[in-house]
Amino acid sequence: MRSGTVFTQGLRQGLGDDPFWTVEAVRQVRYHVVSSNGLFEPGNSALLTGCPDAPMSAGDRRLIVIDQNVDALYGGKVRAYFTANGIDATVIPLRADESVKQWDAVSQVVDAMNDFGIDRRREPVLAVGGGVLTDIVGFAASLYRRGTPYIRIPTTLIGLVDAGVGVKTGVNYERGKNRLGTYAPATATFLDRSFLRSLSLRHISNGLAEILKMALIRSEDLFALLESRGVAVRADRLQGTTEELAGAADAIIAESIHLMLEELQPNLWESALERCVDYGHTFSPTLEMHALPELLHGEAVVIDMALTTALATLRGFVTENQADRVFHVMRRLGLPVWNEVLEDPTLLQEALRDTVRHRDGQQRLPLPIGIGRHRFVNDVTPAELSDATRLLRDRAPADPSLVPEQVGA
Template structure:
């Protein structure tokens, strides 16, 4: 037999001379990924056609049908208007209202969506599932869609700020398993995400703060200009629920949301599958998964992220990467946005050490911990020690006490 290698369309065939066994093949393929993020306020106004023709890869026409999975709270507030929209445009919909909060972000919720897809008899080429709700809901539906028949298209319509600027624009899906945050999940981009800020007007202030935490993340590691916007306008746009009730508030809200989304997509696009593990968007997500799961149901996701950022701000201050003045600015802005910088789970050093070890396992044996360098820049470190964590926790506790961030005080503010 001859020895050699042949190539055809990414298929490599090695022909052996018989001494080391039979022939072997290596398959190489590239799958193109394209998804759309479309901004359209008043999405379900009868004369708004963005949902019909705003995404070239998922048009919707009269006579079509859709399965719509909707957060049960969103259904109570907007369900009638949404049903009227589809009726007006002669699209037959089956609605599945679903409870979707962190305590039920689990496998059983995924199965409910899978059962609904199966009962609906989805044509997985032409009938994308619509997910209308916050980040938990879109994560559950995206995960179910990625599993059903090895991949069914879906469309996200986030109704929370954290969904608009974070959960709704990436490609990850996931649900919790045990005490593991998003331990089960896939990479499954939605065909399109439609962003409608008018949904935010019915959110409680705490949930506006929850989303502003993820905007704060992008500011601290990527954009001093975005941080300055939050410093100047954050409290006002929070009170206005980003509705733009005046010209100045509209301009500030537009700038804050658009810049946060642009920075997020700029970071995600070249590394969608996370093959490169030094990701600055992991800032705030080193300790927060463990903190959030151990504090449930006390903390929302963004609140846990802010506590993580407060801790790593203290860590960066001790290392000289942030001045004390810069750190104090960060804590002041967090307070103005209604976000906590302390939770009593931080008082357990063993928990934080375990959180860091879990992150190391997730990041291929290295900490790859993003830390701010000044405001708007970052670097990665791999040498954080338990002693440093204890010192940073002690510093943060003192700062939190000065700022009045006791757990009881925070509960009164956020309830």
């Protein structure tokens, strides 16, 4: 019998001699996160040999689904890389943004996989794009023949530090954020910061929101680094154009990914519903879908964090000075602290009710304790939400020290 499998046979009490069986099995999960800048440079072999579970060599085939915007910027380089290494690559550009993150996009990827005639054992699909693209491809791959391997190559900061390192896939359904989805780890995720140089500062800020999330609930040191170096690193698009900026960018990305994986690894299938990485994701799914296309994902998350920081301040978990530091860093990173959707108290209450349904009947709402720690609460009331909204609105006016090319850039 294989290790990790339990198989028993017995007689069901009260049902005479009718037999029954119980099957228990454990499936090992292993995936790799590989950092390699200049992934598609001709001499870079990371994609060929960097993942021991999905090597590539001359004569192999690969289906590559690429965000159409990324294709316009890097498509020629991507195709040239595979040609130079003797890989027969079929490249499928796909529109991938939150407004089209629906079943139709999944169907397009499934059609491409079917037309390609993919060998599900040894021809992993490559997903090249932001978090929306990798979510769509991952979901399609998890469904095709009940599970086809795939590889993620995120091209946005939010993809590098958040969407690219977990195991969840999903697409939206009606107004439900990621309402359809699976747990399907990619065989590997390749992280290449050089893609970030072509992003707008708004999309850099979008990713910094998820990094700030990990700082506020897990690491005061990471918060201090964002506080002191975040503006410069943002302006540099995490490219490390000087030795000091390279060191700061390396530290920010590595620490945020390490903290994220440290939280995810023991609870990949979310059997434990108290997850500190849900910070910023209590109200934001409803706010984001309600405000589409105005808010990016990270912007909705940071508004959620601003609101819950205000809530934690009212409860005495966070001092006013700490809250001021948090709001200041949010603004300095080019992130919104306020949006008019917060003016609708029924929307916030609806968001909390939806989260309670998602968390098995309890709020399990992570709140910051100071900076870098957290606790879970289950007793947030509509009156508290109204008070927190008023407190946040009082602190929401634009910060004159906000860096140029801010939220709308």
